[in-house]
Amino acid sequence: MCIRFLLCSRVVNCLDRHVHTCPERVALIWERDEPGSEVKITYRQLLEMTCRLGNMLRRRGVRKGDCVTIYMPPCPLAVASMLACARIGAAHNVVFAGFSAEALAERIRDAQSSTVITVNQGVRGGKVTELKKAVDTALQSCPTVQQVFVAMRTENPVAMTARDIVMEEVRDHYVIQEMQKEDLVCEPAAMDSEDVLFLLYTSGSTGKPKGLVHTQAGYLLYAALTHKYVFNYSDGDVFGCVADIGWITGHSYSVYGPLANGGTTVLFESTPIYPDPGRYWEMVQRLKINQFYGAPTALRLLLKYGDQWVHKYDRSTLKTLGSVGEPINTEAWEWYHRVVGDGRCPVVDTWWQTETGGICITPRPSEPDAEIVPGMAMRPFFGIEPVLMDTEGKVLTSNDTSGALCIAQPWPGMARTIHNDHQRFTETYCQPYPGYFFTGDGAYRSKEGYYQITGRLDDVINVSGHRIGTAEIEDVVVSKDSSVSSGVYAFVVLKKGVNAQEEELSRQLNNMVSKKIAKYACPDFIQFVHRLPKTRSGKIMRRVLRKVVEQDLNGLGDLSTLDDPAMYYALNRCYK
Ligand code: PRX
Numbered sequence: 109m110c111i112r113f114l115l116c117s118r119v120v121n122c123l124d125r126h127v128h129t130c131p132e133r134v135a136l137i138w139e140r141d142e143p144g145s146e147v148k149i150t151y152r153q154l155l156e157m158t159c160r161l162g163n164m165l166r167r168r169g170v171r172k173g174d175c176v177t178i179y180m181p182p183c184p185l186a187v188a189s190m191l192a193c194a195r196i197g198a199a200h201n202v203v204f205a206g207f208s209a210e211a212l213a214e215r216i217r218d219a220q221s222s223t224v225i226t227v228n229q230g231v232r233g234g235k236v237t238e239l240k241k242a243v244d245t246a247l248q249s250c251p252t253v254q255q256v257f258v259a260m261r262t263e264n265p266v267a268m269t270a271r272d273i274v275m276e277e278v279r280d281h282y283v284i285q286e287m288q289k290e291d292l293v294c295e296p297a298a299m300d301s302e303d304v305l306f307l308l309y310t311s312g313s314t315g316k317p318k319g320l321v322h323t324q325a326g327y328l329l330y331a332a333l334t335h336k337y338v339f340n341y342s343d344g345d346v347f348g349c350v351a352d353i354g355w356i357t358g359h360s361y362s363v364y365g366p367l368a369n370g371g372t373t374v375l376f377e378s379t380p381i382y383p384d385p386g387r388y389w390e391m392v393q394r395l396k397i398n399q400f401y402g403a404p405t406a407l408r409l410l411l412k413y414g415d416q417w418v419h420k421y422d423r424s425t426l427k428t429l430g431s432v433g434e435p436i437n438t439e440a441w442e443w444y445h446r447v448v449g450d451g452r453c454p455v456v457d458t459w460w461q462t463e464t465g466g467i468c469i470t471p472r473p474s475e476p477d478a479e480i481v482p483g484m485a486m487r488p489f490f491g492i493e494p495v496l497m498d499t500e501g502k503v504l505t506s507n508d509t510s511g512a513l514c515i516a517q518p519w520p521g522m523a524r525t526i527h528n529d530h531q532r533f534t535e536t537y538c539q540p541y542p543g544y545f546f547t548g549d550g551a552y553r554s555k556e557g558y559y560q561i562t563g564r565l566d567d568v569i570n571v572s573g574h575r576i577g578t579a580e581i582e583d584v585v586v587s588k589d590s591s592v593s594s595g596v597y598a599f600v601v602l603k604k605g606v607n608a609q610e611e612e613l614s615r616q617l618n619n620m621v622s623k624k625i626a627k628y629a630c631p632d633f634i635q636f637v638h639r640l641p642k643t644r645s646g647k648i649m650r651r652v653l654r655k656v657v658e659q660d661l662n663g664l665g666d667l668s669t670l671d672d673p674a675m676y677y678a679l680n681r682c683y684k
Contacts, residue, residue: 119194120296121328122367123155134372136184137346137395141231141378143387146395149184151370154191157184159294160287161192167290168255170223172197172297175307177221179212179243181205181230182353182375185259185283187363189225190306190353197297199304201319204354205230205237207626209245211317215309216250218319219527225257225283228266233382240266257283301325307527308356310462311576312536313548313566319527320462327465328368330521334466334489335365338456339399339428340474343370346425348397350376350388350406355574356462357432360521361401365466380406385413389421389448400448401430407440415447423448429455432467433574435561441482459485459561461547463537465521468492469559484560491519496553497541504553512565513551514544576629584624585617585631598631599653601639610636 126133131152138147149157170176176193178200180186186202193200201219203212216224224247230237240258244267247253258266258280268280305327307319335341347366351357353375366373374395380388380402388410392400410417429449431441436457445455459469469485469492472478480486488494496504496511504511522545526533540546550562569576585598600617602608614634621630641652 119158119191121332122191122194122364123151123158124296126151126367126370127155130370133370135367136187137372137374138182138184139374139376139378139391139395141234141382143378143383143390144394147184154184154188156292157188157287158191158195159292160290161185161188161283162195162294163290164257164283164286165192165198165223166196166294168223168286170196170198172299173199173304174223175199175201175219175221176223176225177212177216177219178202179205179207179224179226179239180259180353181227181232181239181261182358182362182377183227183259183261184375185227186225186353187375190359190363191367192294194305195294195296197299197303199306199321201307201309202354202359203309204352204626205239206352206354206628208623209242210624211626212242213246213249215317215319216246216253218309218317219307220252221250222252222254223257224253224255225259227259227261229262229264231261232377233379236262236264244269254279256280257286259283299324302524306359308359308462310356311568311580312532313568315580317580318529318532318536320523321525321527322465322521323524326520326522328364330466330519331360331365332368334470334521335361335371336369337472337474338458338467338470338489339401339430340454341366341369341371341399344372345398345427346372346374346396347399347401348374348376348392348395349401349430350374350380351401351403351432356460356465357401360466380410381413384417385410386417386420389418389423392423392426393421396425398425399428399430400426401432403433404431404436404440405434407431407436407444411440411443411447418447423450426453429453431455431457432460435563436483438483445482454480455482456480457483457485459549459559461549463523463547464515464519465523468515468519469494469561481554481558484554484558486558488559491517493517494551494559495544496551497544501541507553507557508555510550510552510562512541513547513549513559513561514541515547516544518545574628576625580625580629584621598633599635599637599640601637610634 132150134148135151135154136149140146165176176198178186178189190200190202201215201221203215224243226239226243228240230239243256256279270278302323305322305324307321309317309319312318341347349357349361351362353359353362362373362375374397378387426449429444441455445451449455454471456471458467460467467489469488471480471486493516495514495516496509497514498504498511537545548564548566548568550565552560552562554560585600617634618630
């Protein structure tokens, strides 16, 4: 049975009710790239910004059900833009500001946005990125876009474009000027609990990113509950999630979860090593952060720089340390617990996905005696029923076993569909194990019944904590005239007769991936090979390639479907 309610837009839960009780409480701390230059925004100010932006969008024709693309780094205007969309019933589509113009264009086209909100330039790690220029390039192939609102992050001038030079119609507007014309009160739209709150694009195992759809009531409820119980959040805490708002972690734990709970949330614009590897911990000391939530990739990087960068700063305010995005290895877990948390803060290794809306498997420190095993995601959150499946699709009931991780019943935060492609949604998540939601991950359940995530089972990989489909990179690499095929990270087969310099070709391929997707998606290593290991039906056996890279000859598993078993050994020799 589906119970539906008509509600005021979600934004009322995140803003208005807190303004009622504690208007001067700090809602956002914008931790700008330049250390020590943070900006604090109270709930009253955030509501005012949101209302002005909501009125601006309404005046400019954005209606309930439309989709607005937000291409901005973490900042108060980006959060207010998300909330303004929610207030007027428009869906937001935040695109990670590290994505290239082409990746942005693909997401704008798929979402059919008519409106884009961006900044003139981004600033990260002391470097300036040309975000408005990327929007201009993207819009050359996005005919649906009628208007662009531009915020000024730097003082450098920005080129503003007219929509139609003859008619002198304006396409680009300065957002602050537009906001100044607006009223401070903006009536929230009445929304159905199942209306769309946002789209967020993520990678799947094909080349085309999917716009996952999250809805009003269930998503917010789940983000708020998990934020409170997983991190042991209490009133007045300062919550420091360092994820970018372009990812689901930023949506649920920089924006919606903390704001729904009336918390003070940090928007981190910088990098873990700018201006030095003490950045996170200096920020913890300065902002008195109580919960810190980050990615194993950053922790692994920081532990190499040594403990002195952590010891230099007072971290006594910390209560809970969270990890997300990829498996956390024991060394990083121990370091996080022992050095960063001085051995007194629980480390919560939280497993979840863009699809799940919020944390699904996690230790729960709010239960005082809950055991936590290093490197394990441990237990299901309230209402989550994890199930492991064997290769034949049968439920594995025993412990000390591994299988495909599925979830047996729906939960409030789950994505409802893929924008414009419900068939892909059911094929990807519902059909592999009928009656269950298939996560795409493998997991191990220990003797005690605790869960450990073992990694993706499909062709999705994790690069520095960012999820990317190998097919997306492959699409770019194979589009170069001289390659015919590529494998994970990245084995490239050259067309017969091509005698290019490998170094030069690697450079060109990297440039192409960076231009078409994003810099982070560039292969670290390109290996030119004569052919790839394939099944007899022609599918590339990526797990074999992965083992080759890991030099794990013993972990090969079943090779009976390999078209030429000698292939593996050939590749292995070639790699060495
Ligand atoms: O493979 C899992 C990995 O990240 C995937 C989800 O990526 P994305 O949708 O971008 O969301 C990332 C932030 C929630 C999962 O399918 N993953 C996420 N958290 C963990 C993890 N792998 C192991 N341990 C985790 N704690």
